[in-house]
Amino acid sequence: MIKRNPSIANIKAGYLFPEIAKRRREYAAAHPEAKIISLGVGNTTEPLLPHIDQGLVEGAKRLGTAEGYSGYTDEGFEELRKGISEVFYKGAFSPAEVFISDGAKCDIGRLQLLFGPGTPVAVQDPSYPVYVDGSVLIGAAGPWEGTGYKGISYLPCTAENNYFPDLSKLPRDGLFYFCSPNNPTGATANRDQLGELVRAATEKGTVIIFDAAYAAYIRDPALPKSIFEIDGARSCAIEVNSFSKPAGFTGVRLGWTIVPNELKYGGGESVNADWARICGTIFNGASNVAQWGGLAALDPEGLKEIRRLSDFYLENAALIRKAVQTLGFSCVGGDNSPYIWARFPGRDSWDVFAEILEKCQVVTTPGAGFGPAGQSFIRFSAFGHRPDVEEACKRLNKLKG
């Protein structure tokens, strides 16, 4: 009988978020009276704002008309690709460098096909699980070895190094996943740090997969919102981004990936041409309805709504940060990002997760789920309804003493 892909067997049982959902269900079954609040998974909860939603509605209506109907859109609407370049990159990219996706995670799953299983992979530690799990799936990483997967370089980002990794550990001719504002830590790299990153990647011949999915949450004007604000990035970086967190599109599914024409492999071949080929071969484009919503999100009214929605979640983040700090725990994030990364020194993060669930009926995400350096940390997500966030903050007081 056909055999299992040995790479799947290498993945540790249970993707982080399904595992958390399972523990939540078990707790709920044992405590049917509990009103559980989630500050766990980074899933948006507020309804779409009216102008952007109207873009989706009009797009759906258009499909019912002979003039407005459209089928396959492959790399996405030309107008949307132009709009993304203009709004987020001052028009620095041609439409052929902007690929419309059904979300950052999905593209991250496909991107590694560009480089294949022989490529050394490095991640910030902690990091968003798909970088590592995707690498294992494609065979670029081997089995779990106690604190990490064989073949993955984990570059710790801790309070000690201000959540920015020691880049001397970057592998040569490899791939480095870098997320800023960071999921899970909420730390945001500054211009000098990203300059250092681009220099190190260029010097090592390593490609940066820059995950900017939370860029819309940056409020400090000094902080870069894209790796392409840094000179030299066009020849060493790919940027993935998403409408999920800025516009509440987690369920609508729309994102984009920038693959600059300047990016080449060691043999001189165009990465952009290969990415077009991969997308044409195993992807058929994002939903056209979602793309019409994306167009609405990029016009002046839509951009105001993105600002309003991200402001709202940032207010949640400020409440959570204050509650955590009031309890005497140190934390990072929540100012230019929707995540708060709180430290519980000397503790196992799944134990802290369990304690918060038991004492407060609040679901969080245990830091260890994001990598070895996440041990003793808890990620709080700000993507909740306001009354829930306020109530959760109140309940966190039960962690005192």
Added chain:
Amino acid sequence: MIKRNPSIANIKAGYLFPEIAKRRREYAAAHPEAKIISLGVGNTTEPLLPHIDQGLVEGAKRLGTAEGYSGYTDEGFEELRKGISEVFYKGAFSPAEVFISDGAKCDIGRLQLLFGPGTPVAVQDPSYPVYVDGSVLIGAAGPWEGTGYKGISYLPCTAENNYFPDLSKLPRDGLFYFCSPNNPTGATANRDQLGELVRAATEKGTVIIFDAAYAAYIRDPALPKSIFEIDGARSCAIEVNSFSKPAGFTGVRLGWTIVPNELKYGGGESVNADWARICGTIFNGASNVAQWGGLAALDPEGLKEIRRLSDFYLENAALIRKAVQTLGFSCVGGDNSPYIWARFPGRDSWDVFAEILEKCQVVTTPGAGFGPAGQSFIRFSAFGHRPDVEEACKRLNKLKG
């Protein structure tokens, strides 16, 4: 510098449909006066029918409300998974065996991760390009060798064997992509043939990836619409399907994949559990707006619209088939499928493609683009507007003599 995935270098330049689009553009540039009609790519052209479209519209509106908003949906709405099982499989599958996708092609690109690069792959020849190209991308097939990729078993489906392959050639412990109604030939396997297929796969320990994307076009009540109508299929088959061609959702992006609980690898592990893990890791579900559209498509009014839309394209198919036969060419398909596969004995199919474009200003798809056995064939697609199809049929007369 980072290296290119050697598997990408193995893929022949130019995915079939972009290549056709390029040739069409070149012809149009050289003949700006020509009114080109496409019977080429299988892209739907008719607007959505009102009830299904209203499902999308209502779904989009719902996202603007506190009660109706939803974020990540992972394997898809439970109600949609139940609906698919009830409407298409008489309720034979639990929701956990029905995975909602953003389309058949996208899932086919992911499915091979279940088995990995070491798995022998066989395809019907000719076949839909993604089976082969996806296998090359993942490293399950090697470089192009004259008439096919190294490591792929091409099982010819020709007029001589009535478009059903010789199953004694099926590799052991491998993967067999089988599409019925077939793209590109339009041939539809009957119950006896599918029975033979399931027996052969079971005996060889080979898994069938059954592509049923055109099942809604079957009109002959004796022909099976799903591999799961055959006893024993649950332990040897995965079925991919789509709303694209039944409901005109090519741009909306919605499909599903059935992975039965009975399907196990040689080591006894559950394929279903791995598929859930792969989807959770590198996919985030289909657009919720598309899913609401899918729910509308499955209710009685929606099913009537699916019938009406597929009837319309089948009427196109009948016109094309008649025109081709009137010219004296033999063909298959077009009765229970939207494709007509016409034979031009002794000719190179790209030459015939060029001749039809030159003489008739009609774009078709050259059979050789679907595999070695497609040489001397042309695929005509019935997914056009009626006046275009009528005009194209008239122009085909220019091929006479």
